[in-house]
Amino acid sequence: MAKADIDAHFVGQVRQALAARVDAVVEEGAGDAWRGLQHRHLAERIKVLVAAACGAAGYAGGADLLDHGVRLAGHLRELQGPSGLFTGGDNVDSPPDSAFSVNDLADSLLMLRRAEGSAHPLAKELEHLLAAATPGLVSGGVHTPNHRWELSAALARLFRVAPEAARPELASRVEQWLAEGVDIDGDGLYSERSANYAAFVSNPSLLAIAEIFDRPELVDAVERNLDATLDLLLPDGTVETVLSRRQDQRFPVTLSAYLMPLRHVARVRGRADLAWAADLALAQGILMPAEVAAHLVLHPDAALALPAAAEPARTRQRLFGAAGLLVDHRPATTTVVFGGSDYARHRRIRSGLANSPTFLRFFAGAAVLDSVRLSRTFFGLGPFRAGGLAVQRDAGGATTATLAETVSAAYYQPLARQDHDAAGDYHLVDEGRFSAAMDFGRRTADEVTLDTMVRARLTAEGVELDVDLGGASVDWVLELAFRPGGTVTGARPLGGDRWQLDAGAARYEVDGHAITVTLVDGPDTPALAAEPSYEPGEEYRYLGGTDAATGQLLYVTGRVPAHLRLLLTGSAP
Structure with missing residues (x-):
């Protein structure tokens, strides 16, 4: 050699x-x-x-x-x-x-x-x-x-x-x-x-x-x-x-x-x-x-020496269809949209399943938005997790990724007379959220639903994010978790590494690199909760656990029904 x-x-x-x-x-x-x-x-x-x-x-x-x-x-x-x-x-x-x-x-x-x-x-x-x-x-x-x-x-x-x-x-x-x-x-x-x-x-x-x-x-x-x-x-x-x-x-x-x-x-x-x-x-x-x-x-x-190196094109986009993942690389930013959680099909948190509720990530140089999540107080079913991702590209070159989820919970009617047990001894059944000796399968159910649709339009400037929620009147929290190490301005401080955006724009900056979050169309109805918090869902909370994101947290809150529009833009020094 x-x-x-x-x-x-x-x-x-x-x-x-x-x-x-x-x-x-x-x-x-x-x-x-x-x-x-x-x-x-x-x-x-x-x-x-x-x-x-x-x-x-x-x-x-x-x-x-x-x-x-x-x-x-x-x-x-x-x-x-x-x-x-x-x-x-x-x-x-x-x-x-x-x-x-x-x-x-x-x-x-x-x-x-x-x-x-x-x-x-x-x-x-x-x-x-x-x-x-x-x-x-x-x-x-x-x-x-x-x-x-x-x-x-x-x-x-x-x-x-x-x-x-x-x-x-x-x-x-x-x-x-x-x-x-x-x-x-x-x-x-x-x-x-x-x-x-x-x-x-x-x-x-x-x-x-x-x-x-x-x-x-x-x-x-x-x-x-x-x-x-x-x-x-x-x-x-x-x-x-x-x-x-x-x-x-x-x-x-x-x-x-x-x-x-x-x-x-x-x-x-x-x-x-x-x-x-x-x-x-x-x-x-x-x-x-x-x-x-x-x-x-x-x-x-x-x-042995390798072939002469050549970096992949900086502007490129890849859809991983089966995994429900879209990765969009631009000269100054990278956006990740995820809608491939296994939760929609399996309805459980389990080793071997994709459980993450993070549906958007955004990189602008040293400024990194590690996670965007949508939390709801809805029967302990946890945060928004889409079970799929649809992608459309318009004539102007913009890509829109659409994520959707419908979740429901039930209130159960009395058993029919022929199903009564004089001893009150009924089958212990997993209802989907919890288990009880209620013989749920033999009861009529009154469904309460919550519909969520998220659209992320990817452009040369960043991401236009639209969120629509309909159905049961519950509080929701959009949580943006920035990587630790930066400075947040333009939002109302809540103490610690937590801020709330009620109007206008917030800016997260690291070494001159920045991500700006602009609230274009805010919620019509404010949340009832005094302070925003992330709800991990009953599967975590029952065990005293959580899958909460860490970092510097920015919240936008409201109550269903709601329409929310945010712009995420990145800038470099």
């Missing part, structure tokens, strides 16, 4: 991150910190030490690092249960959780073998750990979509290091999982719609399986997800997660998590835009030095 072909900056960054991680692991080893670690953390430490000992990124490692690895392997052996799977965490006797560690251990063993270090006692320790875990992984099951690919990647890596006689069974099990089809839609989103799991699990796992079993169609799937990621990339360097069905719907995921898939696909597919994204990911820092360093040992081509 010619020296000129090497991406020296990338390799230097990896070497620096690897050195810092090795120092931290060795320092831990001087005490008893390793004994309390879970198996995944132990396996990661073995991988980083082996990568360093094998000279990853030009690191000058020594055999003493492998001696530390032997100690770590001993702690891992203590965590291996009768099934060969690793214990620890809330997923008991878990094949997919064990697969995360097996992926690291199998890579570590392969690095040792290729570096002629298989004579070291650590190699034997790893062989024993992997042999014990293999039966549980071959026969084991999963409980989330991405687990299939993490488990299959572990089986593929075992295939690569296992004795010849064991390989057919491993290959067959991987094929069995792959036969289900990769859960990626036409927009390039995996079924969990999660940036976190795409970056850390599905993409790297599918690339590993593609390499070991020569399945280029899996690279195609990863490339489609990276295409989607480019359009989900926000001005602050994070990937949009409001649409996620996993934990990251509540926290940001930086592009750095995608570093190695971006570099790989950019290189093998000649993608200038992915090369640009890979450079941005690297600039954010190397999150997983063990993974990246091991990649350089096992895949020397990963150190």
Whole structure:
């Protein structure tokens, strides 16, 4: 490999991150910190030490690092249960959780073998750990979509290091999982719609399986997800997660998590835009030095320079139809409209569903409107969550996204005489909002409804937001949550980081970047509540919880029926 072909900056960054991680692991080893670690953390430490000992990124490692690895392997052996799977965490006797560690251990063993270090006692320790875990992984099951690919990647890596006689069974099990089809839609989103799991699990796992079993169609799937990621990339360097069905719907995921898939696909597919994204990911820092360093040992081509980078067009728009998400990038602003909550169909807050009530986000340089939500005091049903998004584009180039929701609750009439029970003993039934021994299904119901329609018209200046509410006469609160760190002016202070806009315009400013909120058409009827507050709904409140947004909060309030019109505009210094 010619020296000129090497991406020296990338390799230097990896070497620096690897050195810092090795120092931290060795320092831990001087005490008893390793004994309390879970198996995944132990396996990661073995991988980083082996990568360093094998000279990853030009690191000058020594055999003493492998001696530390032997100690770590001993702690891992203590965590291996009768099934060969690793214990620890809330997923008991878990094949997919064990697969995360097996992926690291199998890579570590392969690095040792290729570096002629298989004579070291650590190699034997790893062989024993992997042999014990293999039966549980071959026969084991999963409980989330991405687990299939993490488990299959572990089986593929075992295939690569296992004795010849064991390989057919491993290959067959991987094929069995792959036969289900990769859960990626036409927009390039995996079924969990999660940036976190795409970056850390599905993409790297599918690339590993593609390499070991020569399945280029899996690279195609990863490339489609990276295409989607480019359009989900926000001005602050994070990937949009409001649409996620996993934990990251509540926290940001930086592009750095995608570093190695971006570099790989950019290189093998000649993608200038992915090369640009890979450079941005690297600039954010190397999150997983063990993974990246091991990649350089096992895949020397990963150190090669990427195609000349080319940033995607600044003005572009992407509709993710199945996910109910619209992302609009302009030279000075980015707008996100979300109408793809799973709540409309499932009527419950649940892990694995998209629950976020945030329906609009707006970026104007350093000024960020993280969340716009509409809260209502309506039978504890919580905030507005649209179950879909309709998009129209007019001849002038403006795009209008329409979100709608109708919610209802019931008052129940007396039972018919033939349904009476002399003992007053009626079935305990889930009514949708709560449960009671009322035999609801046999009663006539009087429905009370609330209709909400939100229209967001995206223009070169910003967003024109129209909100219409009809039906039951209840209080509502439009909450705009700005990212902490700015200054709010033009609104009435409520104390703390809270303001209310009754008329005119409010301005949120950070370092000269600003978002202006102008109340063009305000509510006719004021809310009855003295001060605005966010209502998370009975599903949270009953458990003493909330999904309330944080930051600097600006409120507009009123009472149904109501029409509200706001303008959001962004400006830069």
